[in-house]
Amino acid sequence: MAKHTLSVLVENHPGVLSRVSGLFSRRGFNIESLAVGITENPEISRMTIVVDGDDHTVEQVSKQLNKLIDVIKVKELDDAESVRRELALIKVTATASTRSEIVQLVEIFRAKIIDVSKNTLTIEISGDSEKVSALEDMLRQFGIKEIVRTGIIALERGNKVIKNNNGEE
Amino acid sequence: MELTGAQAIVKALEMENVKVIFGYPGAAICPFYDALMDSNIKHVLTRHEQGAVHAANGYARVTGTTGVCVATSGPGATNTITGIATAYMDSIPVVVITGQVSTEQIGKDVFQEADITGATAPFCKHNYLVKQAEELPRIVREAFHIASTGRPGPVLIDVPIDVQTRKIKFNYPDTVDIQGYKPNYKGHPIQIRKIAEALRKAKAPVICAGGGIINANASEDLVMLAEKCSIPVTTTLMGIGCIPSSHPLNLGMLGSHGVFAANYAIHHADLVVIMGARVGDRAMGTASKIAEKADIIHIDIDPAEIGKNVEVSIPVVGDVGLILRELLDLVTRGDVDRWIETLERVKREHPLKHADYTDSETVKPQYLISTLSEMAGDDAIVTTEVGQNQIWAANYYKVKHPRKFFTSGGMGTMGYGLPAAVGAKIASPHSTVITISGDGSFQMSMQELGTMRQNNLGIKIVILNNSGLGMVRELQKNKYRRRYYQVSMENNPDFVRLAEAYGFRGERITCNSEVREALERMLADDSPYILECIVDPEEPTL
Known part of the structure; x- marks a missing residue:
């Protein structure tokens, strides 16, 4: 099944997240990832939801989301027409003998080391999901102790923006 | 302030x-x-x-x-x-x-x-x-x-x-502005023109009308459109009343418990116009099969209903009343004579089982309910419970007007009928309000007899008593090799004495010959009444 990215503007009210996530479980839709945060307007939050499903499912997801009173706007973002990023923090085992190799990998991926201890390194990486996964794969050999990923966030390329009401510019 | x-x-x-x-x-x-x-x-x-x-x-x-x-x-x-x-x-x-x-x-x-x-x-x-x-x-x-x-x-x-x-x-706002809630009422004009064109070309069209017609107060518009184009109409359970039951173009209720002619029409149509209905499984369980043969037009106020359960050729989002009124100006009658003739023949060949059972040893619910609908008057309000009583009421009670027949269509909630009748009687104190129930469902809300009593509500309660859960029993009969389990309600209370306990009149009848006179007594005045009718547990709905 194909992955679809939905950008959803919602009222920044308590309970909105549970309404949205409840809708997905209730209607049997699969969420791949969901990221949420406030927008330039503090009364509005933006969710980026990656959904697994065929076109019919995604159409139903959008329509059912639109029925929620707290949902202001739903738009499916085209992969080619949008920029997508994910942030991950990876805590990896680092010994005296592996440390420099890990640092090299981090440089190649243009990632960052944000915490160091005697036997670990914590790495911050952002990029599309494939890049994050690629670094994760490369680091696995050293022993990943913990990983956290934000899920995809995305914006349309160029001048396009999703407006609060009635369509896009 | x-x-x-x-x-x-x-x-x-x-x-x-x-x-x-x-x-x-x-x-x-x-x-x-x-x-x-x-x-x-x-x-x-x-x-x-x-x-x-x-x-x-x-x-x-x-x-x-x-x-x-x-x-x-x-x-x-x-x-x-x-x-x-x-x-x-x-x-x-x-x-x-x-x-x-x-x-x-x-x-x-x-x-x-x-x-x-x-x-x-x-x-x-x-x-x-x-x-x-x-x-x-x-x-x-x-x-x-x-x-x-x-x-x-x-x-x-x-x-x-x-x-x-x-x-x-306290400041009461004059207007409401909810960013995320702006229902769309006006149907898209291009789509409406497409419908008119499809109706003109169709040789075998049928309208499937749901509760949305009643919600939109669009019953008259629906009947006008059906008459203008000679399109037969079938209703969902929720749509009952949007076209009079006895209207020559009304085929009756469709679906798993519906009328043969209605289902025949849906399955042989070349154009199905779904209005204010959500293509529920009980009404159109084989929607995809229907769509193979017919073009489907779907008119609904809720965009999420369109395309949810069936592939649609012409979707229109909007208020079905507004859309019907716009359509009325555009439509012309298509070449449907043969189709109407066919359906007339199907109706004649497959009538509802409907004998004037005079020698029955129990009360035949079909006979009771059609006699009731004859005697209760056009303005009577009927609520039903859920179970066999609901199906018999839906198929045999002749409803003349919208907002006169209330049942729990989607949820199928037992215990709906009596309290819904309480609300109906409060809303319309001068109407005859009847609730048709079974002995099982009645007992799910019978505490509301107290509400009736306290508010002097002259609700007429018809209990079809087959000493059990008839609908589940019928299901176990047909699908579970007659392994009847937990569907018998032995030692039901004496419903007549229950009526008396609340200060109501009650009566028990046991055969068809008693039906007419008992209904006369029940409907004679505006006082509360429980009419217990002994029904054969074997009596099927299907």
């Missing part, structure tokens, strides 16, 4: 022109009841909170306005859930107000605390947990707006007790 939160809710209800509230008090909603005492709004005390929601549902369906009910926190609130889900599935506008423990106690599992906004989220069009008393006027205004516009449905407002007692300045 400075008011307490509770007074503000009451004032807001008055501003919304609410005349009647159905409810049940409790500790966390006491400030509201205290304020309500000083209002002209009538309060009807039900015997269970679920009954209050069903009564508000019945009231809403009679009046076409929003029904209102109230309950306390915790169990009071959770008791409303089935009522809310029932209203949600059938798109009935209801506002439910619940008390809640005080804001600082929320989340601490205190006495009678329940997360009712969380619990009802899947069954509500929207709900609110009010944290700031200042928001009450706006929220009540929005709740009524949301409940009654677009696709109607229930909205719940949960009000903590401290929010009810806090003082606020």
Whole structure:
């Protein structure tokens, strides 16, 4: 099944997240990832939801989301027409003998080391999901102790923006 | 004007022109009841909170306005859930107000605390947990707006007790502006033209009309369109009443428990026009098969219904009444004579089983219900329970007008009929209100006899008593090799003496020859009546 990215503007009210996530479980839709945060307007939050499903499912997801009173706007973002990023923090085992190799990998991926201890390194990486996964794969050999990923966030390329009401510019 | 939160809710209800509230008090909603005492709004005390929601549902369906009910926190609130889900599935506008423990106690599992906004989220069009008393006027205004516009449905407002007692300045907003809620009423003109064109070309069109027609008050427009183009109409369970049962173009109810001719038409049509119906499994379980043979037009106020259960050739989102009126100017009659002839023949060859059983040893429900519909008058309001009684009532009661036949169509809630009749009788005191029930379903809400008594409601209760759960029994007969289990209700109460216990008249009949006279006695005046009819447990609906 194909992955679809939905950008959803919602009222920044308590309970909105549970309404949205409840809708997905209730209607049997699969969420791949969901990221949420406030927008330039503090009364509005933006969710980026990656959904697994065929076109019919995604159409139903959008329509059912639109029925929620707290949902202001739903738009499916085209992969080619949008920029997508994910942030991950990876805590990896680092010994005296592996440390420099890990640092090299981090440089190649243009990632960052944000915490160091005697036997670990914590790495911050952002990029599309494939890049994050690629670094994760490369680091696995050293022993990943913990990983956290934000899920995809995305914006349309160029001048396009999703407006609060009635369509896009 | 400075008011307490509770007074503000009451004032807001008055501003919304609410005349009647159905409810049940409790500790966390006491400030509201205290304020309500000083209002002209009538309060009807039900015997269970679920009954209050069903009564508000019945009231809403009679009046076409929003029904209102109230309950306390915790169990009071959770008791409303089935009522809310029932209203949600059938798109009935209801506002439910619940008390809640005080804001600082929320989340601490205190006495009678329940997360009712969380619990009802899947069954509500929207709900609110009010944290700031200042928001009450706006929220009540929005709740009524949301409940009654677009696709109607229930909205719940949960009000903590401290929010009810806090003082606020009362300003009732004139308008509602909800960014995420702008229902679309006007159908797209290009789509409407396409429908007119499709209707003109169709050789075998059929309209499938649902409860949306009744919600939109578009019954007359539907009949006009059907007549102008000679298109036969089949209704869903919720659509019953949108075209008179005896109208020559009405094929009857479709679906698994529907009329042969209606299902024949749907399966042999070249064009199916679905209006204000959601292609539910009971009505159109084989929707994809239907769509293989026919083009499908779907008109609905809710965009999410279009394309949900069936592939649609011409979708139109909007108010079905507005769209029908626009269509009426555009349509012309197609070449449908042969189709009409065919359906007439099918109707003749497959009539409803409908003998004038005079020598029966039990009461035949089909005979009873058709005789009742003959005798009760065109304006009688009928509610049903859920089970065999619902199917017999749907197929044999001849409904002449919209907003006269109420049943729990989507949810299939047993225990709906009596409290819905309470709401209907309160809304329309001069109408004959009849509830058709079975012995099983009647006992799910029979505590509402107390509400009838306290409010002097002359509701006529017909109990089809087959000493058990007939519909489940029939299912076990057909699908589970007659392994009947837990479907027998032995030692039912004596329903006649139950009537007498409440000060009502009651009567038991055991055969068809008693039906007519018993119905005459039941319908003779406006007093409450229980008519218990002994029905053969083997009597099938299918």
